[in-house]
Amino acid sequence: MAPAEATLETRDVRARTWRAGRGPVLIFLHGAGGVPPWNAFFNTLAERCEVLVLEHPGFGKTPSPPYIRNVGDLAMYYLDVLDNLKSERVHLVGNSLGGWIAAELATRNCSRLASLTLISPAGVRVKGVPVGDNFIWSPQESVRNLYYDQAMAEQLLAQQPTDEQAELMLVNRFAATKYGWEPRWFNPALEGWLHRISVPTQILWGAQDKLLPARYADAWKAQIPSARVEVLGECGHLPHMEKSELAARKILDFIGRR
Amino acid sequence: MEFIYFHLMPYRPLDMAERAKHRSAWVVMPNTLYDPKKGAEEYASYIEQLVYAEELGFDALGVNEHHQTAYGMMPAPNLIASALIQRTKRVKIAVLGRALPLTNNPIWIAEEFAMLDNLSRGRLIAGFVRGIGSEYHATGINPYWSHERFQEAHDLIVAAWTKPGPFEFDGQHYNFRYVNLWPRPYQQPHPPIWIPSQGSSETIKWASHPSRKYPFLVTFSAQDLVIRYLEMYREEARNHGYEADGNQLGWAAPIYVADTDERAKAEAARAIESLFNDYLAMPWEMLLPPGYMSLSSMQSTMKMRKSLGTLAKRVTVDDLMASGTAVIGSPKTVRAQIERVREKTGFNRLVSMLQFGVLPDDLAKRNMEMFAAEIMPHFR
Numbered sequence: 277m278a279p280a281e282a283t284l285e286t287r288d289v290r291a292r293t294w295r296a297g298r299g300p301v302l303i304f305l306h307g308a309g310g311v312p313p314w315n316a317f318f319n320t321l322a323e324r325c326e327v328l329v330l331e332h333p334g335f336g337k338t339p340s341p342p343y344i345r346n347v348g349d350l351a352m353y354y355l356d357v358l359d360n361l362k363s364e365r366v367h368l369v370g371n372s373l374g375g376w377i378a379a380e381l382a383t384r385n386c387s388r389l390a391s392l393t394l395i396s397p398a399g400v401r402v403k404g405v406p407v408g409d410n411f412i413w414s415p416q417e418s419v420r421n422l423y424y425d426q427a428m429a430e431q432l433l434a435q436q437p438t439d440e441q442a443e444l445m446l447v448n449r450f451a452a453t454k455y456g457w458e459p460r461w462f463n464p465a466l467e468g469w470l471h472r473i474s475v476p477t478q479i480l481w482g483a484q485d486k487l488l489p490a491r492y493a494d495a496w497k498a499q500i501p502s503a504r505v506e507v508l509g510e511c512g513h514l515p516h517m518e519k520s521e522l523a524a525r526k527i528l529d530f531i532g533r534r
Numbered sequence: 535m536e537f538i539y540f541h542l543m544p545y546r547p548l549d550m551a552e553r554a555k556h557r558s559a560w561v562v563m564p565n566t567l568y569d570p571k572k573g574a575e576e577y578a579s580y581i582e583q584l585v586y587a588e589e590l591g592f593d594a595l596g597v598n599e600h601h602q603t604a605y606g607m608m609p610a611p612n613l614i615a616s617a618l619i620q621r622t623k624r625v626k627i628a629v630l631g632r633a634l635p636l637t638n639n640p641i642w643i644a645e646e647f648a649m650l651d652n653l654s655r656g657r658l659i660a661g662f663v664r665g666i667g668s669e670y671h672a673t674g675i676n677p678y679w680s681h682e683r684f685q686e687a688h689d690l691i692v693a694a695w696t697k698p699g700p701f702e703f704d705g706q707h708y709n710f711r712y713v714n715l716w717p718r719p720y721q722q723p724h725p726p727i728w729i730p731s732q733g734s735s736e737t738i739k740w741a742s743h744p745s746r747k748y749p750f751l752v753t754f755s756a757q758d759l760v761i762r763y764l765e766m767y768r769e770e771a772r773n774h775g776y777e778a779d780g781n782q783l784g785w786a787a788p789i790y791v792a793d794t795d796e797r798a799k800a801e802a803a804r805a806i807e808s809l810f811n812d813y814l815a816m817p818w819e820m821l822l823p824p825g826y827m828s829l830s831s832m833q834s835t836m837k838m839r840k841s842l843g844t845l846a847k848r849v850t851v852d853d854l855m856a857s858g859t860a861v862i863g864s865p866k867t868v869r870a871q872i873e874r875v876r877e878k879t880g881f882n883r884l885v886s887m888l889q890f891g892v893l894p895d896d897l898a899k900r901n902m903e904m905f906a907a908e909i910m911p912h913f914r
Contacts, residue, residue: 411671411819411823412562412671412819412820413819414817442836443833443836446824446829446832446833447829449824450678450824450825450829452824453676453677453678453823453824453825454676454678454824454825457674457676457677457678457823458674458675458676459674460674
């Protein structure tokens with residue numbers, strides 16, 4: 277099922293969007309690598325939901341206005357986006373950087389959320405549990421470190437990006453740097469406000485995540501005691517890519533759309 | 535022509551077999567490879583070389599800032615500058631330079647430079663740089679804002695030097711209720727500001743602006759690139775309606791002079807190769823973190839990279855001599871190369887690095903003496 281590509285204008289930002297399926301609205305916020313390819317994860321979700329993927333300002337071909345300088349700004353921007361949508365409440369799903377944005381948004385205002393799913397979210401630091409350094413990794417190291425399944429990593433590495441893809445990857449790297457370089461992938465103030473998240477929350481983590489270790493799930497659980505935590509075996513930092521169907525099923529199961 | 539005797543203070547006793555196990559001699563190579571006893575000897579040797587350069591007639595002594603690396607042992611170049619001020623009488627002391635974006639309080643830089651200017655009774659040259667890419671890994675400072683922070687820190691420092699205090703400074707990255715510098719700089723309105731750079735077009739545009747006219751020094755580049763960047767500066771100046779003076783144009787290069795071309799090459803080979811392959815080399819994720827160069831400059835660099843291929847191979851002394859990145863040869867050869875760049879660009883400031891890589895003290899000293907006797911007088 278190919279998604280319909282469009283743009284969504286919020287204030288002066290015209291964001292690229294991809295949309296497919298029917299049902300309650302489920303929004304996916306992507307990670308530092310940019311909008312992921314439309315795979316079984318999205319198709320499975322789209323069987324039961326109206327899936328909407330938005331590109332963050334600064335990534336890909338979505339411009340970044342001068343007033344969006346950090347993840348807090350992105351969270352405020354997405355609150356504007358939610359106000360812009362027709363649906364009363366949405367299921368919000370975010371991976372890594374996208375999970376961080378979703379959590380920042382939810383600590384500010386949950387009134388437009390039906391549920392929250394954080395997939396290996398950035399945003400919190402656990403002292404003494406070192407994270408990987410995706411800014412020093414070479415592109416090859418990054419792929420190998422992001423996936424548990426090395427056959428899958430090699431397959432991805434075998435594909436030569438086109439010039440356009442290479443250019444978008446560079447743009448995404450710039451955007452990731454803006455939002456995640458310092459402090460490295462977290463906001464020191466976030467953890468102290470996670471208790472404000474008042475909607476059903478699920479946390480998914482790959483057991484072999486080398487960027488943000490699965491032990492980070494404990495820190496999130498400690499601040500959001502009602503959260504359901506699922507650690508997926510044989511899986512790295514990108515469960516929606518590596519365990520795409522399973523991750524989608526966990527989400528559908530959690531939001532009652534099995 | 536003005537001659538600056540420039541030093542990086544590399545850590546020469548580096549175990550190269552251990553070095554080879556790491557992606558770079560910067561940031562990630564364990565500091566257990568640094569032996570403080572040997573390091574202390576290095577500092578002593580290098581200070582002697584710098585002090586000797588005054589005796590040999592150089593116009594300025596140049597030091598610079600680098601962090602978490604065996605490439606240069608001067609994370610705080612002002613400390614060395616301060617020591618040199620006490621040991622010298624006449625030469626200018628050029629800190630080339632302090633990396634403005636890497637600090638969260640640029641007023642400290644303004645204060646320290648003002649102190650050095652007073653201590654030396656006006657012999658300070660203040661270099662402003664952005665640091666090299668890996669220093670954004672070393673400090674954690676976000677490279678995305680590198681240009682913004684550099685320009686804002688520059689504005690703050692110049693204001694602190696020239697504007698009666700106390701005043702307020704309201705910036706995007708830096709905000710201060712009180713800016714009120716004690717001491718004020720000795721030179722009025724402020725010490726000369728020089729801009730060493732690898733030649734980003736953004737920097738050239740900015741430095742050449744008529745409100746600044748800062749001397750621009752191209753560092754460690756192939757001679758054709760050096761010429762191109764200095765020409766670019768001249769063009770920018772013309773676009774602004776003025777002709778750049780030779781004193782606004784500088785070239786920084788490792789130089790080695792010996793009696794004959796053959797001898798020069800033989801003596802310099804291992805040291806110059808160590809400089810580029812062992813000390814300076816780093817993967818591009820470290821060298822060019824996003825934002826260090828603008829997106830458009832980065833896009834053209836990527837295209838160039840693609841056409842060059844991705845094979846990382848060691849450069850040889852022949853490569854470096856052929857491109858003119860290093861100037862190595864007999865007095866005649868070295869004079870001819872400097873003359874060539876001067877004819878094409880009219881540059882008037884030569885930043886010579888006469889100790890580089892693992893070059894030992896005796897050869898470094900002889901190189902200095904040859905340079906002072908055989909090269910400098912020719913261009914005076």
